Amino acid sequence: MGDLADDVLSRRLLFVTGKGGVGKSAIAAGLALLGSQQGKRTLACEVDAKGNLADFFEVVDVGFQPREVQPRLHVMSMNTEESLKEYLSLQLKLPLVARVGPLARTFDFIANAAPGVKEILTIGKLAHEVRERNYDLVVVDAVATGHIVGQLRAPQAINELVSVGLIRDQTDWMLDLLGDPATTGVVVVTSPEEMPVTESLELLDALQDTNVDVAAVVVNRVLPELFGRGEEEIFDALREPALVGALREAAGDKVDQVLEAAHLAVRLRRTRSRHLARLREGLDPTMPVFYIPELFTRADGLRATNQLAVALGEEIGY
Amino acid sequence: MTETVSLEQLLAAKEIVVTCGSGGVGKTTTAATLATMAAIHLGGKVLVLTVDPARRLANAMGLESFGNVETRVDSAALAAGGVEPRGELWAAMLDTKQSWDDLIVRHAPDAATRDAILANPMYKNVTGRFVQSHDYIAMERLYELHSSGVYDLIVVDTPPTRNALDFLEAPARMADFFSSRLLRWLLVPYRSRIVSVASKPFYQIADRILGSAFLQDIAEFFMLFQSMHDGFVERAKAVERVLGDRRTTFIVVSTLEPSPLREAEFFIKALQAKGLHLGGLVLNKVLPGYLLDPEVSAAADKLISAPKEVLSGLEAEQVAELGDRSTVARVLTEVGMSFRNFQLVGKREAEQRAELATAPEVMVSVPFFEDDIYDVAGLARMGEQIWR
Numbered sequence: 001m002g003d004l005a006d007d008v009l010s011r012r013l014l015f016v017t018g019k020g021g022v023g024k025s026a027i028a029a030g031l032a033l034l035g036s037q038q039g040k041r042t043l044a045c046e047v048d049a050k051g052n053l054a055d056f057f058e059v060v061d062v063g064f065q066p067r068e069v070q071p072r073l074h075v076m077s078m079n080t081e082e083s084l085k086e087y088l089s090l091q092l093k094l095p096l097v098a099r100v101g102p103l104a105r106t107f108d109f110i111a112n113a114a115p116g117v118k119e120i121l122t123i124g125k126l127a128h129e130v131r132e133r134n135y136d137l138v139v140v141d142a143v144a145t146g147h148i149v150g151q152l153r154a155p156q157a158i159n160e161l162v163s164v165g166l167i168r169d170q171t172d173w174m175l176d177l178l179g180d181p182a183t184t185g186v187v188v189v190t191s192p193e194e195m196p197v198t199e200s201l202e203l204l205d206a207l208q209d210t211n212v213d214v215a216a217v218v219v220n221r222v223l224p225e226l227f228g229r230g231e232e233e234i235f236d237a238l239r240e241p242a243l244v245g246a247l248r249e250a251a252g253d254k255v256d257q258v259l260e261a262a263h264l265a266v267r268l269r270r271t272r273s274r275h276l277a278r279l280r281e282g283l284d285p286t287m288p289v290f291y292i293p294e295l296f297t298r299a300d301g302l303r304a305t306n307q308l309a310v311a312l313g314e315e316i317g318y
Numbered sequence: 319m320t321e322t323v324s325l326e327q328l329l330a331a332k333e334i335v336v337t338c339g340s341g342g343v344g345k346t347t348t349a350a351t352l353a354t355m356a357a358i359h360l361g362g363k364v365l366v367l368t369v370d371p372a373r374r375l376a377n378a379m380g381l382e383s384f385g386n387v388e389t390r391v392d393s394a395a396l397a398a399g400g401v402e403p404r405g406e407l408w409a410a411m412l413d414t415k416q417s418w419d420d421l422i423v424r425h426a427p428d429a430a431t432r433d434a435i436l437a438n439p440m441y442k443n444v445t446g447r448f449v450q451s452h453d454y455i456a457m458e459r460l461y462e463l464h465s466s467g468v469y470d471l472i473v474v475d476t477p478p479t480r481n482a483l484d485f486l487e488a489p490a491r492m493a494d495f496f497s498s499r500l501l502r503w504l505l506v507p508y509r510s511r512i513v514s515v516a517s518k519p520f521y522q523i524a525d526r527i528l529g530s531a532f533l534q535d536i537a538e539f540f541m542l543f544q545s546m547h548d549g550f551v552e553r554a555k556a557v558e559r560v561l562g563d564r565r566t567t568f569i570v571v572s573t574l575e576p577s578p579l580r581e582a583e584f585f586i587k588a589l590q591a592k593g594l595h596l597g598g599l600v601l602n603k604v605l606p607g608y609l610l611d612p613e614v615s616a617a618a619d620k621l622i623s624a625p626k627e628v629l630s631g632l633e634a635e636q637v638a639e640l641g642d643r644s645t646v647a648r649v650l651t652e653v654g655m656s657f658r659n660f661q662l663v664g665k666r667e668a669e670q671r672a673e674l675a676t677a678p679e680v681m682v683s684v685p686f687f688e689d690d691i692y693d694v695a696g697l698a699r700m701g702e703q704i705w706r
Contacts, residue, residue, distance in 0.1 A: 019341060019342055020340050020341015020342035020343070020578075021340070021341055021342015021343060021573070021575075021578065022342060025577075052577055055577075144341050146341075146477060160439075161439060161440060196342075226652060226656050227649065227652060228648075230641070230645070231645065231648070231649045231652070233641075234640050234641050234645065234646055234649045235649055235653065237639070237640050238640065238646075238649065238650075238653075242636070243632070243636060243640075246631060246632045246633065246636060247628065247631075247632070249631050250620075250627070250628040250629075250630075250631025250632065251617045251620040251621055251628045251631075252613060252616055252617035252620060253613070253617075254608075254611060254613040254614040254616075254617050255614075255617040255621070257606075257608040257611065257614040257617075258614055258617050258618045258621060258653060258654060258657045259653060260606075260608070261606075261608070261609065261618075261656065261657045261660050261661075262652075262653040262656045262657060264606075264660070264686075265656045265659075265660065296659040296660075296662050296663065297662075299576065299666065300576060300577070
């Protein structure tokens with residue numbers, strides 16, 4: 001790692017993963033947007049096929065064919081059947097994809113029933129784009145923490161099963177590409193909450209079982225410090241019954257709930273700092289960690305994605 | 319039909335509850351809560367089964383760890399919730415590899431086949447590593463536990479969805495696969511040395527892609543599996559049947575954030591399309607309603623725009639005791655600003671809820687807790703908010 005790690009975007013293939021709900025797709029979108037703003041020809045790819053990633057750029061109908069949605073930023077949605085067709089036409093030099101129609105259907109059938117095929121088609125397509133240098137940066141909105149190790153291990157697993165043949169040649173170069181820390185990295189997104197931190201630490205441990213390096217940890221939704229030095233004591237005093245009575249007179253009867261909401265924010269932040277500390281303790285000290293503040297935005301969309309890109313850029317040090 | 323009005327009534331009439339929804343919405347906690355409440359109030363033996371590859375449930379249940387074998391949750395822990403439990407609470411987690419091995423042992427026609435399968439490299443990889451084998455074995459294990467008759471109610475927590483209903487389709491897909499002509503076709507060259515001319519190009523291509531040694535491994539794997547074909551297909555169909563009948567209900571879990579909620583709606587539609595029973599929608603982490611109260615909002619505005627004026631309403635010595643006047647004013651402003659930040663999120667949540675197109679009969683909201691639930695008492699506290 002070392003110097004490499006200083007700039008996460010110097011790697012060319014980033015798998016962004018995290019527990020559901022921590023903002024994995026948003027961070028993937030933010031990283032991709034930042035990359036494109038830094039002048040890199042960037043591909044953002046969603047593998048979940050939920051159509052979420054497109055929302056972060058406010059575009060519709062994102063399919064397997066990448067679409068330029070912002071200058072230098074291309075977005076696609078993974079489709080393993082399309083990936084297989086592309087692979088067959090490229091690798092087997094079969095003249096017409098139409099001719100392999102029945103074959104593709106056959107394999108799609110296997111892909112659904114025989115595990116591992118979908119994973120390898122997903123990883124294969126992405127690795128291919130990197131190897132061919134079609135893009136400077138490929139950001140993958142990857143599967144969630146529970147599944148990412150299985151996905152990243154698929155080439156290794158298949159490599160161990162298949163000792164010769166075309167697939168073996170394919171998994172060989174894929175493994176080289178995935179295993180090169182200058183090229184490939186995993187970005188683990190988490191939030192400063194109990195389960196996300198616990199799962200992220202478990203994931204970082206499990207990732208050692210793959211040949212893929214971890215590029216960075218992104219802590220999303222860090223609550224800003226509400227009060228400055230010495231101000232929290234004042235806030236606590238303001239919540240004493242006598243003062244609340246006086247404040248009601250001055251600001252309205254329902255000032256109680258305003259204080260309650262602030263108290264909720266204070267307690268939330270306190271709890272989150274504990275989890276943050278636990279995360280830090282569990283991390284290798286050389287691991288780059290980026291902190292993204294809770295942005296209190298109105299909605300997901302290009303505006304919010306831009307804010308994330310700015311926040312990520314500041315943390316990375318642009 | 320009698321109207322179902324509460325989770326209590328719903329669960330009292332069911333044997334299997336499946337919680338589903340996108341990741342991070344509190345699905346596991348909800349499953350654990352429902353099981354805890356059922357054990358406390360409905361009695362009998364209640365099992366919560368997590369099929370999530372990440373080990374969350376043990377954490378939420380306050381247990382050190384638990385595995386494929388069901389563990390009883392200490393009844394003292396249940397009683398700590400303030401209520402004398404009427405029943406027993408049990409918990410189990412899916413161990414994919416172990417469950418597959420058990421299945422093979424059960425279905426293998428003889429010891430030789432059993433050992434050959436367990437030693438086959440393809441089998442080891444399929445069961446140990448790949449994501450999708452999880453879905454099937456989860457439903458298989460649920461069926462096994464249910465048909466054992468030991469538990470009165472089983473609450474299952476599903477894996478975070480990639481394709482929402484993958485796990486539901488897994489049994490059917492498995493049955494299809496083992497019945498398929500394709501499979502028999504693939505196995506032809508390994509059953510007989512005579513390969514028909516018509517199928518030759520297929521094998522040539524398959525050979526080029528996969529390599530013949532691998533094809534042989536696959537063939538061996540499936541040939542061995544074929545010996546268990548009937549048992550397997552029958553079993554898969556039974557699993558599917560039990561998920562589809564009236565003993566089973568599905569509870570969709572979500573937060574009021576846009577993307578989980580959209581997934582929840584997708585789930586609801588998919589369940590309806592499949593004719594599966596939608597029991598209810600649990601909305602987690604719902605922010606307090608006062609965030610939307612215009613009078614509260616007006617008070618916050620006042621703190622932001624005129625903190626000094628608010629302070630002048632207080633007695634001078636009260637303010638002096640607090641600290642420097644301008645610092646106190648700043649604190650008031652910050653309190654108001656913080657309210658506005660959370661209000662923004664609260665408004666978004668309210669809009670999301672209003673936009674919910676199809677709402678099931680039972681819809682409950684769990685208030686926002688600032689800390690994660692880490693013990694059974696906490697689960698019971700959460701449960702009391704949604705149970706009746």
